[in-house]
Amino acid sequence: MTLIIAVFVFGLLIGSFLNVCIARLPAGESVSSPGSRCPACATPIRWYDNIPIVSYLVLGRRCRACQAPISVRYPLVELTTAVAFALQAWLLPPDPIVLAQHLLFTSLLIVLFGTDYDVQRLPDVITLPGTAAGVLIAVFVVPGFVASVAGAALGAAVLLFVRWAWKRLRGVDGMGLGDVKMLAMIGAFLGWRQVGVVLFLASLSGAVIGLALAATGRRSMQTRLPFGTFLAVAAYAASLIGEPLLDWYLSLY
Numbered sequence: 001m002t003l004i005i006a007v008f009v010f011g012l013l014i015g016s017f018l019n020v021c022i023a024r025l026p027a028g029e030s031v032s033s034p035g036s037r038c039p040a041c042a043t044p045i046r047w048y049d050n051i052p053i054v055s056y057l058v059l060g061r062r063c064r065a066c067q068a069p070i071s072v073r074y075p076l077v078e079l080t081t082a083v084a085f086a087l088q089a090w091l092l093p094p095d096p097i098v099l100a101q102h103l104l105f106t107s108l109l110i111v112l113f114g115t116d117y118d119v120q121r122l123p124d125v126i127t128l129p130g131t132a133a134g135v136l137i138a139v140f141v142v143p144g145f146v147a148s149v150a151g152a153a154l155g156a157a158v159l160l161f162v163r164w165a166w167k168r169l170r171g172v173d174g175m176g177l178g179d180v181k182m183l184a185m186i187g188a189f190l191g192w193r194q195v196g197v198v199l200f201l202a203s204l205s206g207a208v209i210g211l212a213l214a215a216t217g218r219r220s221m222q223t224r225l226p227f228g229t230f231l232a233v234a235a236y237a238a239s240l241i242g243e244p245l246l247d248w249y250l251s252l253y
Contacts (some may be wrong), residue, residue, distance in 0.1 A: 007089040007103075008082045012052035015081030019074050022114035025123045040068035052057060052078040073114075081110055084236065091240055101137045102239055105130075105189045109232040112182055116228030122178030125187045134188030143191025151187025155195045159183050179227050186235045196240045201234035202227065 023039070024063045036045040043065035049055045061071060088102045108130045115121050131152050138148030159180040166174030175198050187195045208227055238245075 003094075004089045005084050006088040007099075011012070011082030011085030011103075012078050013133070014103075015078035015110075016050065016052045016074075018081055018107060018110050018114070019077050021111045022077070025111070025125060026115050026119045037066060037121070038063045041066035047077045053084075066129065076135075077110065077114065079169040081107070084110070087240065095141070097137070097142050098196055101141055101189070104133065104137075105239060106236060108185065113229050114172065115230035116232075120176075122176070122182050122227050122228045124178075124181065127178065127181035130184075130185040131188045134185060138188070138191075138239040142191070147191035148188050151190060151195055152184045153187070154192045155183035155185075155187030156180050158195065158199065177225055179231065182228055182231055186228065186231065186238075189243060190235065190238055193246060194238045197238045197242045197246055198234045201237055202230040205233065206230040 017031070024031050034044070036050055037043060040063060049064055051061060054076045056070060059070065061070050061072070062068065084106050085103055088106060089099060090100060092098055108126055111126055111227060112122050115123060115126075135145065135148045135152065139145045143151065147207065159175065161174065163175050163177075163180065166172075182197070183195065186198055186244070190198070206225055206227060209230075
């Protein structure tokens, strides 16, 4: 329990940094300089106004300097990161390298979810180093180096084929290369066995949400949804239950 609480608090702090990454990386800005500042008036945020969740509530959801409203997304990302981290600490084997691997992977997924949701971009500065990190860490833990390299190659190859086939049939790009690189990163962390699980979960959730939005009139059937957001959620789920889910499915045959 102590570990779970510690990881939860650590997740709050990391979530605050991930907010910076989500806001700045698509614009090509540095995530380290300048320090945190109000997006409305650019006033630097003091440390006591930058405490995850607490400062948001104490300030009444407004900037201390200009009283501009603070988006609820900031505490939401912090809380989501903390809960996602705590679940990893609770469900994973008590191995520090395995836990570090999954916390890093979760952080990358949250940033990619945020940037794809906001501006439909999956920055190379996350996906490419993320793929390399996944392969490097796999030298020491599951899925292993070979399965990691195979996962990265398979993830990229599958979506490259889908992209090529859609272009051939419809004459337009069905997805961006960012999705290709993101699935390669996911395959590097989870291994080749989980690539199919992630694609299935992402496609299923995307189809369900797309149909629901179309049925409510909020989007048309032709509206393009940010597939990276679905890949992120599916990959996180697969990192926790992917292997048992795959074993259960294979046991049916």
